[in-house]
């Protein structure tokens with residue numbers, strides 16, 4: 357009989373995937389025409405065709421993994437609409453719409469709202485406070501982690517709690533490179549024993565203590581993982597979709613029993629986005 361050391365037993369514990377429901381928006385009009393985060397340089401060239409190919413590969417990856425992907429139509433003049441994570445927050449069929457901080461993105465909110473109403477989401481509220489949806493909100497299955505500091509208004513956290521009827525834990529972001537919560541943290545496993553990966557330096561000291569208390573066994577990412585937007589990952593509980601460059605993080609995840617799937621998102625990163633930014637999860 358082979359005896360497995362406890363740490364190996366833990367790392368070999370079978371991770372289970374659950375089927376997910378995603379909303380994405382093709383980068384038909386993708387461009388970097390303005391700068392609303394430090395990643396965006398309107399003078400640097402963007403290859404729109406390559407962006408489309410990379411986005412398509414991301415979508416194909418989800419479909420290969422057995423997930424449902426729905427699409428919202430891109431709109432001319434809204435180059436950031438590809439970042440569908442910012443479209444709204446859906447928990448148990450209830451939708452809290454988005455309200456963008458930058459005037460350049462403001463008109464997206466109504467297009468996304470229309471998609472939800474056209475697709476039968478009756479229980480929808482548009483917010484009074486600025487909230488960039490899953491850019492700053494991460495659902496753990498039990499509570500909503502909510503970032504503020506650059507985009508989402510802290511007052512939107514209590515609005516989300518009230519409208520969605522879920523407990524909200526506020527986290528303060530302090531590094532402009534990690535301007536949305538989903539650039540610094542993602543949920544690996546939803547549920548009562550939720551698991552996350554995050555980059556501590558993106559958070560204030562107090563928020564770091566909150567994260568340590570809530571997730572003592574979190575996967576801790578380093579500066580190199582964060583710098584390629586490695587924390588902008590998408591997990592189904594077992595399969596984790598990560599930017600190609602996030603090799604250190606991939607190793608930590610593989611050691612814990614996750615299956616990593618790398619995608620090239622280099623063109624979309626020129627706008628400050630990665631896999632998760634392109635993906636809203638409809639949590640039903």
Ligand code: ARG
Nearest residue numbers: 393439441491536627629633
């Ligand atoms: N250029 C976009 C912006 O700055 C990128 C949004 C990325 N989305 C996200 N969920 N982090 O608003």
